[in-house]
Amino acid sequence: MELGLKGRTAVIAGGSMGIGKAAARGLAAEGVNLVLLARGKENLDRAADEITRQSDVEVLTVPTNMRDPDSVNAAAAAAASSFGAIHILVYTAGNRMRRPDRQIHWNDEDWLDDINVKLIGMLRAIRAFLPHFATDGSGRIINIGGSAGMMDWEKAMTHGINNSAMAHASTYLARDLASDQITVNTIVPGLVATEWREVWADTRAEQQGKSREAFLADYCQQKGILAGRWVEMSEIADLVVFLASDRAKYINGTRLVIDGGLSVNAR
Numbered sequence: 502m503e504l505g506l507k508g509r510t511a512v513i514a515g516g517s518m519g520i521g522k523a524a525a526r527g528l529a530a531e532g533v534n535l536v537l538l539a540r541g542k543e544n545l546d547r548a549a550d551e552i553t554r555q556s557d558v559e560v561l562t563v564p565t566n567m568r569d570p571d572s573v574n575a576a577a578a579a580a581a582s583s584f585g586a587i588h589i590l591v592y593t594a595g596n597r598m599r600r601p602d603r604q605i606h607w608n609d610e611d612w613l614d615d616i617n618v619k620l621i622g623m624l625r626a627i628r629a630f631l632p633h634f635a636t637d638g639s640g641r642i643i644n645i646g647g648s649a650g651m652m653d654w655e656k657a658m659t660h661g662i663n664n665s666a667m668a669h670a671s672t673y674l675a676r677d678l679a680s681d682q683i684t685v686n687t688i689v690p691g692l693v694a695t696e697w698r699e700v701w702a703d704t705r706a707e708q709q710g711k712s713r714e715a716f717l718a719d720y721c722q723q724k725g726i727l728a729g730r731w732v733e734m735s736e737i738a739d740l741v742v743f744l745a746s747d748r749a750k751y752i753n754g755t756r757l758v759i760d761g762g763l764s765v766n767a768r
């Protein structure tokens with residue numbers, strides 16, 4: 502299927518690992534040049550090296566602190582200087598769970614920092630890159646939320662706040678940016694087989710005296726994941742690539758759920 506993506510430029514916030522790196526690899530396979538943003542230069546360079554060995558695209562890495570407006574603005578300027586127009590922005594940055602205690606007892610700084618990276622960081626990135634966005638109908642903003650925005654999820658209050666607010670902001674921005682022919686959509690994954698979650702599963706399986714496969718089967722049944730497994734990062738990347746493409750130009754302001762049936766709430 503011709504997606505019309507070859508030669509375009511995508512910015513991936515949180516592009517050094519996890520969903521962000523998977524999305525970058527998927528876009529690169531379609532000939533999309535990349536700007537990878539994350540705080541750690543080493544992980545960024547490693548991701549860029551992996552991608553350029555597999556795909557014939559240009560990859561710019563810019564160490565960026567999504568908490569800092571000046572850092573995000575500098576990243577936007579560097580991207581525009583290297584590539585000119587930006588066509589795609591994928592926002593995947595965010596904090597992991599800090600600790601499994603009751604979040605109502607957290608201090609203000611912990612609450613605010615979680616929201617500062619995910620929700621406000623997303624708005625910062627859009628604000629910074631918007632002046633450089635293509636307005637010919639190829640502009641795509643794709644925000645990666647999560648199922649915690651639709652339900653109470655294991656003490657993840659700030660995750661829920663971030664993801665539900667991100668979805669709302671995306672619908673607002675879909676209307677706001679429609680005159681520039683830029684679409685804005687949210688992908689809502691369930692439990693994703695990221696690098697850190699794979700390690701967590703191995704640890705929990707060992708603690709419970711189970712094989713990894715048995716632990717995951719029991720865990721997915723307990724949580725009501727009808728597919729019986731976590732979503733692979735490559736599956737989310739496939740959805741990112743589709744939304745970024747010409748094939749999805751009429752999809753705007755929506756939330757696309759990819760959770761294996763978790764939101765059916767079959768528990």
